[in-house]
Amino acid sequence: MKPRHKFNSIYFETTRRCNLRCPFCMTGSQRPAVVERSKRAELTHQEIVDHLFVPAKELSVQTFGFSGGEFLVRSDALDIVRSAADLDYQVNVVSNGVLLDDATLRELKAAARGKLVIAFGINALDDEVNEKTRQVEVAQTEERLAQCAAMKIRSHVIVTAGKFNLHSLERTYRWLYEHNIPMNRSPLTRRHCGEAHFRRNAFTRQDMEDHLHPVFRAYPNGYVSYTPFFLSPELHAEVSGGPGQYNVTVPHNPSIGCWVGSWLAVSAEGDVSPCGILLDELTAGNIRDKRLPDLIAQSEIFETILDRTRLKGKCGRCRYKITCGGCRALAYLETGDFMEEDPTCFFEPVDETTVSEHEAITNRNFQKYLLQAALSGAYVRPARKAHDHTGTTS
DSSP: OOOOOOOSEEEEEOOSOOSSOOTTOSSSOOOHHHHHHHHHHOOOHHHHIIIIIHHHGGGTOOEEEEESSOGGGSTTHHHHHHHHHHTTOEEEEEOOSTTOOHHHHHHHHHHTTTOEEEEEEOSOSSHHHHHHHHOSOHHHHHHHHHHHHHTTOEEEEEEEESGGGTTTHHHHHHHHHHTTOOEEEEEOOHHHHOHHHHHHHOOOHHHIIIIIHHHHHHOTTBOSOOSSOOOOHHHHHHHHTSGGGEETTEETTTTOSSSBTTEEEEOTTOEEESOGGGTTTOOOEETTTSOHHHHHHHOHHHHHHTOGGGOOHHHHTOTTTTTTOOOHHHHHHHHSOTTSOOTTOOOOOSSTTOOOTTHHHHHHHHHHHHHHHHHHTSOOOOOOOOBOTTSOBO
């Protein structure tokens, strides 16, 4: 019997419009023609409720992340948040912070009934580096983070990684760690900045080994969905509750490694992709044409990408193909095949018995992360089975 599909969250780009033009945006398309078309084809508030919020319940979705462009430029942004809260979804708002004054934060918190997370972007603490990539002052983002803390609104930071911040990344992560701010990284891709900028600024395999991965390993408050991720598959199976916590082969409770299979991405126009980075590249269909659960169940893209036993190259022979999975977006951008090996991974396994030298520290960091994940609701400890006096499970 085919496993029932389930996803922890949906990343929804409600609009492609923005109040800034950032050359390296953490979300959204930088293609002017695509953005212009989107203004005429965005899902309406009622379409969002009918075609997205309601059917997403069948996929076990718990969280909606609203982005763009800039979500808050939509005049019905608060109405969308209220509708999500009516269906008991947690709301994550990805914002550059420009429109987030005290009044707006209060309104968002009320609309989300307190189940609100604000995600900001800081690529570097150095204004010169950060402004080149976001055109938003670091001081302003720090002020918004402090506002969220004062108002008891959870927040975290997204760091887009590329050549432009290789040498400043450790300082940024250290500052976030010292201020107890959760963070995750997003790889720079051509969707964010265009082909020419992407090719000049995308990190390489050597950059990953020498600069990026040491930073990822050093800070356990970083979200553990990054690649390469050398978590023992036996450890995740033990703490998660086993195969019932997997979306076909993609681990949940908590999600780790490549995000694909933990979330869905939906464009402003209703196109569905397995990854937000690939929204302009790879679509399984549109929710205006087919119910979301049916679209997922009948999609060849999802049937393939959710089965990590089909991974190719060294990803396919790797001990960590389930707990890591390699970055499917970077594989696609490099080869045109989303099941090919991750071009930025430096690990060279002979076969599935090859153990990474970084497995032990990955396991330790993962166990530290479980405490944070449990507090945020991203991890639920499995119930222990009861035993009778004979030792048999009851």
